[in-house]
Amino acid sequence: SQKIEQNSEALNIQEGKTATLTCNYTNYSPAYLQWYRQDPGRGPVFLLLIRENEKEKRKERLKVTFDTTLKQSLFHITASQPADSATYLCALQRDGGSQGNLIFGKGTKLSVKP
Amino acid sequence: SQTIHQWPATLVQPVGSPLSLECTVEGTSNPNLYWYRQAAGRGLQLLFYSVGIGQISSEVPQNLSASRPQDRQFILSSKKLLLSDSGFYLCAWSFRQLEAFFGQGTRLTVV
Numbered sequence: 655s656q657k658i659e660q661n662s663e664a665l666n667i668q669e670g671k672t673a674t675l676t677c678n679y680t681n682y683s684p685a686y687l688q689w690y691r692q693d694p695g696r697g698p699v700f701l702l703l704i705r706e707n708e709k710e711k712r713k714e715r716l717k718v719t720f721d722t723t724l725k726q727s728l729f730h731i732t733a734s735q736p737a738d739s740a741t742y743l744c745a746l747q748r749d750g751g752s753q754g755n756l757i758f759g760k761g762t763k764l765s766v767k768p
Numbered sequence: 769s770q771t772i773h774q775w776p777a778t779l780v781q782p783v784g785s786p787l788s789l790e791c792t793v794e795g796t797s798n799p800n801l802y803w804y805r806q807a808a809g810r811g812l813q814l815l816f817y818s819v820g821i822g823q824i825s826s827e828v829p830q831n832l833s834a835s836r837p838q839d840r841q842f843i844l845s846s847k848k849l850l851l852s853d854s855g856f857y858l859c860a861w862s863f864r865q866l867e868a869f870f871g872q873g874t875r876l877t878v879v
Contacts, residue, residue: 688867697858697870698812743812745868755825756802756860756868760811 656681660744660759667734668767675729675762677744684746687720687727692741692761701742702729734766770795774859774871781878787832787846789874791859794840799861801842802868803834806856818842854878 661676677687686705690698704711704720704727711718717730731738741761748757774791781787793799803815814827816834824834831850835843842859854877862868 686866690868695856695873695875697860697873698868700867700869703867755800755814755817755827756862757814758804758812 656748656757658682658744658746658757658759660742660762662762663760664763664765666765666767669735671734673731673734673738673764673766675742675744675764677727677729677759679725679746682725682746682748683722686747687718688745688756689716689718689727689729690743690745690758692743698743698758731764734764736766736768739764739766770861770869772859772861772869772871774874776874777872778875779877781849781876783851783878784848787844787849787853787876789844789857789859789876791842791844791871792840793842793861796840796861796863798839799863801836802860802862803842803844804858804860806858808855812858816844849878851878 657680659678667673686703688703689701691701692698702711702713702718704718706722715732719728741763743758743761745756745758748755771794801818804812805815806812816824816826818824818836821836821839832846857874857876859871860868
């Protein structure tokens with residue numbers, strides 16, 4: 655069956671360190687993968703999209719990698735800050751073409767301690 | 769610019785009562801529309817998605833239904849709510865299956 659797995663439910667790190675979150679998927683062949691941030695009681699907010707032909711993408715302190723052979727994406731936050739504390743979700747399109755829909759992992763709750 | 773409106777923000781309903789949650793999108797045409805539910809401590813569960821007026825795909829069989837009477841309007845309904853319907857409901861839109869934009873969500877408590 656098709657699955658999206660974010661291996662860690664929670665990740666605690668010290669301020670200034672790099673946070674690395676993992677997203678694995680099985681039985682999909684997504685054209686792209688996305689990462690979102692969700693704060694408590696709010697809807698997710700889009701952060702980054704990476705396409706299957708891109709190995710890496712960066713946006714300010716964020717970096718995403720996409721390995722279609724390993725079926726894995728890594729999400730990095732460098733020089734982490736307490737304000738980065740939130741739940742981070744990966745998402746991908748389940749089906750190809752115009753009829754696709756967006757499926758999310760369960761998320762990893764990141765806590766950055768000062 | 770595009771905006772998404774979802775209401776109400778909070779709702780407390782008795783078991784067996786009907787439900788209607790509405791979501792509208794402004795500033796775009798023919799978006800893909802989604803209803804998700806997030807139970808406490810759990811991930812986002814896709815309930816329904818729509819790629820056009822009157823076109824609804826259901827992901828999880830349950831006592832909820834969705835309708836898209838207009839291009840930018842998406843409605844989530846139930847004839848009789850169950851306790852298990854409690855959760856955080858989120859409407860979202862995307863264009864060509866790229867990034868999704870979410871509404872503020874509705875916290876539904878069935879009592």
